Amino acid sequence: MTFEEFVDARLQALLRYAVMLTGDPHTAQDLVQETMIRVQLKWRRVAASNAPERYVKRMITNAYVDLHRGSWLRRVVLGGFAPPAREVEPxxxxxxxxxxxxxxxxxxxxxxxxxxxxxxxxxxxxxxxxxxxxxxxxxxxxxxxxxxxxxxxxxxxxxxxxxxxx
Structure with a gap:
């Protein structure tokens, strides 16, 4: 499986997972995007693992747990905690x-x-x-x-x- 095939098949599931972790779709998108850049750079190692998706979820989880350790530039919060935007029927x-x-x-x-x-x-x-x-x-x-x-x-x-x- 190539990196592109993996992304086509699993990106939406990884994004849903990240939304559940972060509680914010925008933070989740950033988290997945940064992780996928790292995954692409290490694709041979990821693809060689027994479970590439689990390997990538571990990378996403580690990045989420380490969010607070990042640069102060990345920790600027523009708004309060907001649940993911979903259509809510009246x-x-x-x-x-x-x-x-x-x-x-x-x-x-x-x-x-x-x-x-x-x-x-x-x-x-x-x-x-x-x-x-x-x-x-x-x-x-x-x-x-x-x-x-x-x-x-x-x-x-x-x-x-x-x-x-x-």
């Missing part, structure tokens, strides 16, 4: 509010915890696969997911029961 306003609130809750999680949740519940990966993508131990994956879910429970349960919303 009859489904309540669903849109719930979805937006979930984006806010996910946005409060540390990057590694959010990445672990996205890999588990959006990508459907096992603990071993997540550990491979995040380059950490399986126990670290389990504790990251556990901590993230515990944090979300603290946020979500009071909100759903009509308690204090944060």
């Amino acid at each position: 009859d489904h306003a309540e669903h849109a509010v719930e979805r937006d609130q979930m984006w806010i809750w996910l946005g409060r999680l540390p990057r590694r915890q959010r990445a672990a949740l996205v890999l588990r519940y959006y990508e459907g990966l096992t603990d071993n696969e997540i550990a491979e993508v995040l380059d950490c131990a399986v126990g670290t994956v389990r504790s990251s997911i556990s901590r993230a879910l515990a944090t979300l429970r603290v946020e979500v349960v009071p909100a759903l029961s009509g308690g204090d919303e944060r």
Whole structure:
């Protein structure tokens, strides 16, 4: 498979994955674009791996986790956190509010915890696969997911029961 064939076949899926990680379609596009430049430069190594898509997802995940370590020029924020732009049907306003609130809750999680949740519940990966993508131990994956879910429970349960919303 050539780099061009890989991009044609998997770019949209990689972009959806990045949107789930970042919560912002523009940041996701930048993340995928920068990663794909690196992938093209290392294509022989990526193509030689057993699972090129998993290799690229690992690169995207690492770039996402390392976003805050970049140059101060790349950290200029022009607006607040916004959920990905999607068409919201007027009859489904309540669903849109719930979805937006979930984006806010996910946005409060540390990057590694959010990445672990996205890999588990959006990508459907096992603990071993997540550990491979995040380059950490399986126990670290389990504790990251556990901590993230515990944090979300603290946020979500009071909100759903009509308690204090944060």
